Amino acid sequence: MAYNRINQHHPIRNRAGITQPDVVVVLDPSLLAIGKVTSGLKDGGTVVINTSKAIEAFPELSERWNVAIIDATRIAREELGVPIVNTTMLGALLKATGAIDISAMTEPLKGRFGRLADKNIKALKRAFEETQVKELKTVG
Amino acid sequence: MGKRVGVEVSIALADAVKLADADVIAAYPITPQTHIVEHLAELVAEGELDAEYIPVESEHSALSACLGSAAAGARTFTATAGQGLELMHEVLYVASGMRLPIIMAVANRALSSPLSVWGDHSDAMAVRDTGWIQIFTENGQEVVDQIICAFRIAEDPNVLLPVMVHLDGFNLSHVIEPIEMPTEEEVCDFLPVRRNPLTLHPSKPVAMGDFAPPVVYTEAKWAQEQAMMAVKPTILDIWDDFAKKFGREYKPVECYKCDGAKNLLFTMGSFSETAMTAVDKLRDAGVDIGLIRLRLWRPFPFEEFRAAVKNAETLLVLDRCISSGGPGGPVASELKAALYNEEKKPKVVSFVGGLGGRDITVAGFEKIILDGLELAAKGQEREYEIVGVRE
Amino acid sequence: MQNLGVYASRLVTKEENFVPGHRACIGCGEALAVRLAAKAFGKNTIVVNATGCMEIVASQLPYTSWKLPWIHTLFENSAAVASGVESALKVQMRKGKIPQEDIKTVAIGGDGATVDIGLQAISGAFERGHDFLYICFDNEAYMNTGIQRSSATPFGASTTTSPAGRAKAGQMSWKKNMPEIAVAHNIPYVATACPSYPFDLIEKVKKGLATKGPAYIHVLSVCPTGWRCDTEISIMLGRLATETGVFPLYEVENGKYKMSLVPEKLKPVKDYLKLQRRFRHLKPDAIEAIQSRVTEEYEKLLEKAV
Amino acid sequence: MAKSEFELTWQDIEIGAAVTEPGSAAAYKTGDWKSQRPTYDFSRCLKCGICYVFCPEGCVRQNQKGHFEANPYYCKGCGICAYECPTRVIVMREEEEK
Numbered sequence: 001m002a003y004n005r006i007n008q009h010h011p012i013r014n015r016a017g018i019t020q021p022d023v024v025v026v027l028d029p030s031l032l033a034i035g036k037v038t039s040g041l042k043d044g045g046t047v048v049i050n051t052s053k054a055i056e057a058f059p060e061l062s063e064r065w066n067v068a069i070i071d072a073t074r075i076a077r078e079e080l081g082v083p084i085v086n087t088t089m090l091g092a093l094l095k096a097t098g099a100i101d102i103s104a105m106t107e108p109l110k111g112r113f114g115r116l117a118d119k120n121i122k123a124l125k126r127a128f129e130e131t132q133v134k135e136l137k138t139v140g
Numbered sequence: 141m142g143k144r145v146g147v148e149v150s151i152a153l154a155d156a157v158k159l160a161d162a163d164v165i166a167a168y169p170i171t172p173q174t175h176i177v178e179h180l181a182e183l184v185a186e187g188e189l190d191a192e193y194i195p196v197e198s199e200h201s202a203l204s205a206c207l208g209s210a211a212a213g214a215r216t217f218t219a220t221a222g223q224g225l226e227l228m229h230e231v232l233y234v235a236s237g238m239r240l241p242i243i244m245a246v247a248n249r250a251l252s253s254p255l256s257v258w259g260d261h262s263d264a265m266a267v268r269d270t271g272w273i274q275i276f277t278e279n280g281q282e283v284v285d286q287i288i289c290a291f292r293i294a295e296d297p298n299v300l301l302p303v304m305v306h307l308d309g310f311n312l313s314h315v316i317e318p319i320e321m322p323t324e325e326e327v328c329d330f331l332p333v334r335r336n337p338l339t340l341h342p343s344k345p346v347a348m349g350d351f352a353p354p355v356v357y358t359e360a361k362w363a364q365e366q367a368m369m370a371v372k373p374t375i376l377d378i379w380d381d382f383a384k385k386f387g388r389e390y391k392p393v394e395c396y397k398c399d400g401a402k403n404l405l406f407t408m409g410s411f412s413e414t415a416m417t418a419v420d421k422l423r424d425a426g427v428d429i430g431l432i433r434l435r436l437w438r439p440f441p442f443e444e445f446r447a448a449v450k451n452a453e454t455l456l457v458l459d460r461c462i463s464s465g466g467p468g469g470p471v472a473s474e475l476k477a478a479l480y481n482e483e484k485k486p487k488v489v490s491f492v493g494g495l496g497g498r499d500i501t502v503a504g505f506e507k508i509i510l511d512g513l514e515l516a517a518k519g520q521e522r523e524y525e526i527v528g529v530r531e
Numbered sequence: 532m533q534n535l536g537v538y539a540s541r542l543v544t545k546e547e548n549f550v551p552g553h554r555a556c557i558g559c560g561e562a563l564a565v566r567l568a569a570k571a572f573g574k575n576t577i578v579v580n581a582t583g584c585m586e587i588v589a590s591q592l593p594y595t596s597w598k599l600p601w602i603h604t605l606f607e608n609s610a611a612v613a614s615g616v617e618s619a620l621k622v623q624m625r626k627g628k629i630p631q632e633d634i635k636t637v638a639i640g641g642d643g644a645t646v647d648i649g650l651q652a653i654s655g656a657f658e659r660g661h662d663f664l665y666i667c668f669d670n671e672a673y674m675n676t677g678i679q680r681s682s683a684t685p686f687g688a689s690t691t692t693s694p695a696g697r698a699k700a701g702q703m704s705w706k707k708n709m710p711e712i713a714v715a716h717n718i719p720y721v722a723t724a725c726p727s728y729p730f731d732l733i734e735k736v737k738k739g740l741a742t743k744g745p746a747y748i749h750v751l752s753v754c755p756t757g758w759r760c761d762t763e764i765s766i767m768l769g770r771l772a773t774e775t776g777v778f779p780l781y782e783v784e785n786g787k788y789k790m791s792l793v794p795e796k797l798k799p800v801k802d803y804l805k806l807q808r809r810f811r812h813l814k815p816d817a818i819e820a821i822q823s824r825v826t827e828e829y830e831k832l833l834e835k836a837v
Numbered sequence: 838m839a840k841s842e843f844e845l846t847w848q849d850i851e852i853g854a855a856v857t858e859p860g861s862a863a864a865y866k867t868g869d870w871k872s873q874r875p876t877y878d879f880s881r882c883l884k885c886g887i888c889y890v891f892c893p894e895g896c897v898r899q900n901q902k903g904h905f906e907a908n909p910y911y912c913k914g915c916g917i918c919a920y921e922c923p924t925r926v927i928v929m930r931e932e933e934e935k
Contacts (some may be wrong), residue, residue, distance in 0.1 A: 237853065237854070238854070239852045239853035240853070300852060300853075337852060338852055338853070338857070345859040346855045346856065346857050346859075347856040348853060348856075349854075350855075350856055352854065355842050355843055356845055356850075358847075359845055359846060359847040360847075360850050360854040362847040363847040363848070363850035363854070364854075
């Protein structure tokens with residue numbers, strides 16, 4: 001489990017683990033069957049899932065939260081040659097939340113991956129495009 | 141001025157060691173220090189840092205190799221955590237006694253048994269009397285800045301003592317956060333080349349590490365202690381110069397919303413930032429509370445600490461370490477000792493929490509503060525309160 | 532070898548790097564061994580000394596017996612400290628921080644510092660391939676603290692922690708074979724030496740210094756105090772250790788064994804034992820057991836040296 | 838060494854308690870440890886220097902005539918030189934009471 005906090009207005013000072021997230025990103029689809037991945041997820045929050053299933057397969061989730069799905073494993077295999085989904089899921093997260101402009105990712109990915117950057121940037125962009133989002137119907 | 145980039149604190153720390161142009165790094169891998177030394181090994185392997193990386197067979201040998209390296213005049217770095225720091229224990233006293241300016245990063249970790257790789261301050265507190273200058277950090281930027289300052293402090297001709305920079309394991313070491321890395325030119329300008337009054341070299345043979353019979357041991361230790369007691373002005377000067385060059389200020393004791401506060405919470409390390417959030421919330425709710433944090437743990441900044449608490453009525457102290465069978469938290473007992481002879485002093489309430497990587501959330505800090513104020517009013521029944529234990 | 536040639540003094544440098552005024556016991560074979568080794572070191576050597584007899588006798592504040600750059604830190608870490616010294620010299624020369632010159636690093640320690648508490652640090656330094664020489668001055672027990680047994684104490688020797696009593700005849704384990712442990716690290720140079728053969732010792736030290744990479748020399752150092760023998764026979768007893776096969780002199784260069792001295796016929800071990808009161812309690816069967824072990828080990832060594 | 842360990846103040850201690858005078862222990866007299874002292878009959882001396890080589894103290898020096906002699910300031914009286922001397926030049930005698 002890893003935590004991430006984003007804030008463009010104030011320095012982030014809270015270093016405690018996150019118990020009530022706005023967004024949950026599920027990299028490993030088998031976790032859905034094992035634990036309650038949405039535990040503590042705020043009402044109206046978003047859950048982003050790596051899955052080969054259709055978005056309709058998660059009716060219980062979409063009743064309470066925004067749901068985004070992406071077959072990140074397939075994209076990672078096709079673009080990177082390995083089933084490592086971190087960059088791909090990042091693309092899905094950006095699509096689902098709009099937290100950061102996707103164009104801002106190019107430089108950091110170059111810095112992180114060097115000669116492998118182009119492949120990762122492609123995986124990120126594909127994931128961004130292929131992510132399906134089912135937004136929570138606001139009541140009324 | 142360098143760019144502000146998102147980077148793991150351990151990686152940034154290693155990059156700071158590279159900026160300082162360390163000559164010798166001797167280290168043994170231990171969680172949660174590993175990313176620091178892995179990245180240093182990588183920098184050396186890639187030729188980006190011209191240094192000798194000595195992959196020793198234990199922490200005891202890591203610091204021993206540092207003794208030899210520093211004695212032979214090289215700029216020397218090591219990093220460790222928890223059990224590793226304990227295995228170095230006897231070597232720590234030698235480094236300070238021989239006045240060898242070694243820099244060590246400690247990714248603070250709990251001590252076995254039971255085994256725990258996660259963070260607390262048991263390792264740091266066990267080595268508090270080893271004669272090292274010790275600095276605590278609260279975020280990644282401070283880690284980078286203090287590593288660079290540490291080289292300059294240690295090697296200053298008026299100091300010549302080893303320096304430990306503490307960063308909380310995982311809570312700090314493994315967090316990716318925005319950090320502004322100084323440039324090579326800036327660090328070069330700030331950190332002069334190490335000059336050594338005495339080193340091991342045939343051009344001027346010296347004997348280092350004589351034994352001292354009772355008639356001279358006290359003189360030798362007092363000479364060392366005089367050096368330690370005299371370092372604070374140098375540290376303040378170096379931090380001032382750092383602020384001038386890099387725009388970030390550091391003080392031995394740092395205050396957050398303390399002005400006019402009658403009640404103060406005291407923390408060290410990365411928990412301080414979470415505690416600030418709790419202080420913000422309670423202040424908004426009308427609770428009289430401020431936060432003070434200790435950056436310079438050794439030498440202990442008595443004047444600054446006493447000045448910071450002189451108008452306070454209550455001082456709530458959070459320790460991340462148990463002093464077994466003793467007064468609960470080692471920091472709290474030191475603070476009490478520092479205040480004992482003061483005419484006007486706050487009531488001290490001691491808490492121990494955050495052991496072995498146990499989180500304390502913002503709500504957890506709010507509870508500590510509110511419980512602490514209540515205990516201060518009615519009196520603490522035991523030596524200290526344990527935070528968040530299941531009963 | 533056995534009879535020193537006449538004019539022996541001309542064969543060694545008069546330069547003393549380990550000066551008189553040290554506080555070693557009367558007749559100390561180890562002080563002699565260090566004195567001779569220090570002659571071989573020359574001026575361009577840094578000495579790292581483990582805690583022990585030779586450290587204590589030569590370094591009481593504010594004095595030093597050493598004319599060379601010298602450092603003592605702890606008991607078990609001299610090989611690690613030497614790793615740091617060697618690395619610091621190398622990197623500082625490479626970076627132009629100190630002048631480029633040939634400076635040797637030597638670590639020295641007693642048998643306790645070498646075969647017991649410091650073994651791990653030595654193994655690590657050998658494995659990493661530092662360019663240094665480690666010399667063990669082996670007086671076969673913790674003499675500095677009052678004759679307690681180490682794993683280099685020979686079978687049957689009575690020490691204060693392996694005392695000879697009604698139930699036990701002194702040390703009940705066989706001396707750890709440290710030179711073989713060094714050889715097992717595949718380091719380029721390993722040798723045994725004894726100050727009773729001073730030119731051999733000096734030559735081996737010089738060879739060890741000249742070796743690129745780790746070198747190890749194990750020096751038997753007679754200790755009249757701990758071995759309970761007369762002080763004047765200190766040198767003779769070292770010779771006897773070799774002549775009986777108890778302590779054979781040999782070198783292992785890049786894995787190749789070479790005997791430094793092969794007596795025509797080994798003298799009986801009891802000739803060596805009877806001069807030392809640490810063995811005086813031994814019954815004939817124990818002496819016989821020691822003799823057969825010595826013969827067996829010596830033959831194994833001769834086979835390797837072929 | 839200007840001051841002995843009994844006179845040193847903490848200000849006299851070098852950085853890290855280092856000793857900056859190489860070989861300063863030569864000031865320390867070990868000669869009064871001895872209960873026997875070497876005596877010489879140089880008529881038999883070959884000037885071979887074996888006694889010089891084997892002296893654990895390193896206190897044997899060649900005199901103006903080329904004979905080797907122990908310096909009584911350091912000699913602890915172990916008797917090694919007498920035992921090893923090939924021509925029995927040296928005889929150990931009890932140190933006389935002063």
